[in-house]
Amino acid sequence: MKKLINDPDDVVDEMLEGMVAAYPDRLRRLPDTQVLVRGDVPVGGKVALVTGGGSGHEPTHAGYIGDGMLDGAAAGGVFSSPTADEFEALIDACDAGDGVLAIIKNYEGDVMNFETAIELAEMEGVEVDSVVVDDDVAVEDSLYTSGRRGVCGTILVHKAAGAKAAEGYDLSEVTRVAQKVIDNVGTMGTALTSCVTPEKGEPTFDLGDDEIELGIGIHGEPGTERTETMSADAVTDKLTEAVLDDLDLDSGQEILTIVNGMGGTPQMELFVVNRRLQELLGEHGLETWDAWVGDYMTSLDMAGASITVCAVDDELKELLGAPADTPALTQTQ
């Protein structure tokens, strides 16, 4: 499988160099780490937001570093967790004395290493809260995961908590809105093709020419069902109904939706999915307040998409709609 890379062992290192080369005024790499932070950390007068996890999900995580979202992110190897040392360096660099919120996707390595880092940081007197995102409604427990997996809904946690922090609220308030998003969001994805990791150079899993996987994880972990290829409308219905079953929303509820590309999916197809998604939500009596379409949390070169639905109230609408200025997400008001 062909890739635009050099030595697979260098791919994360070179990607991070390429990110800093693209955004030298916005991103800074902590020496001898795979941690990227805002150029101006620590940013005084606000809670710092940090996250991280395996590489291969770009623009997650570093693409969301900047005004109104994250202060920094630790990048692990491809699909593998950053070390506790890297997470600790991240927390230390970003803390300005107003506390730190760690946003963790629910994978065992991320949770374990972030928790160790938090303990170490707290011993040094840093105030740290954490939330664990587990928005994937497809499966309970999975490869790498106890409980549900954290996937594309994580972006909305960055966005809402980032806006709350930018407004100067304290750590307990920033943590509260992060958890509020987690309590109100659900996601499910599908794969048309497997991802191919640089190291292996072969598909992570086998999928026939006439098969798709429903409920796929962002590392190619098994989903809920392998079926014959279906129309975009049928796939959209399957994913959306599973998410809505989980969220159990009342008719008239306002929502934000994301149609997220997995990395190898043309935008054309994402918009075809969005067409049916919005139609179906209307049939359920739900009111789309905002609709995002694009590549937000990918799985290398996987072809496929995920659908995220987040119930919003006035508070979340204000935060999710607030200005942000990051490499991957810029919003004006």
Place this chain on the structure above:
Amino acid sequence: MKKLINDPDDVVDEMLEGMVAAYPDRLRRLPDTQVLVRGDVPVGGKVALVTGGGSGHEPTHAGYIGDGMLDGAAAGGVFSSPTADEFEALIDACDAGDGVLAIIKNYEGDVMNFETAIELAEMEGVEVDSVVVDDDVAVEDSLYTSGRRGVCGTILVHKAAGAKAAEGYDLSEVTRVAQKVIDNVGTMGTALTSCVTPEKGEPTFDLGDDEIELGIGIHGEPGTERTETMSADAVTDKLTEAVLDDLDLDSGQEILTIVNGMGGTPQMELFVVNRRLQELLGEHGLETWDAWVGDYMTSLDMAGASITVCAVDDELKELLGAPADTPALTQTQ
């Protein structure tokens, strides 16, 4: 080849519906056409900017409709030109009496149909200028093209001319800066895999497992050279040197660069390319003023990338850096 579509005959229509469903406040579809325009056209007090071409290059074209960029865009079938009638409807809808600039990528069908539409509009008293973008340095003449092809540099024409129009300058000034970008920009791309059109469902061209195509067109048209797979750095050097040979810039020249994904390329790989690109430009004594990395002009699900270099002076820096607010490109100042 699997795709998230329904009937291939409906894919453009359903994509456009999905776009309007995502951005109902920003985009409006002209009845009985495949033309999308700003929700508030005609926008008084400014020159209108219009473009269009075959579908399959998303977010080109409609993704750049909005404040500081385009007023509207006509979408043809996949990789086929919009009709003269559609281009005329686009011009008519966007003209507010201050004139219209048509930004045309250099493909025979686009040029012919846009020119016919412009003649018809002028007969109705609309003042229309046009520019033809031909930034692809790879080949003279090609399938669909006399002269060079128009590719990713087109986005910079939209951006600079859009900013000039937003500042209230007249048609001759808006046209001048559009042409100034064209005179200062070059692009070259590579394909690791063929694109697959919805209609055909098979690769447009054959490329071996250990081959790549240099100088590829955005419809899969042949490039300059088919070679064995190379490292990202070697590919970057090949593409960049060809662009720099064409532009013939002086040492110390300020430039804007784009590393553009072709649709099926993970962001990880684009940043690996950007790393070497910026290193190489430094070796040439060129000064990168701004670096864009992402999917700006794609070729459906093609894996590959293109590199664009645009020489900038104070005027172009002001325009290319000006605020914009569109689905695919948002800049704050």
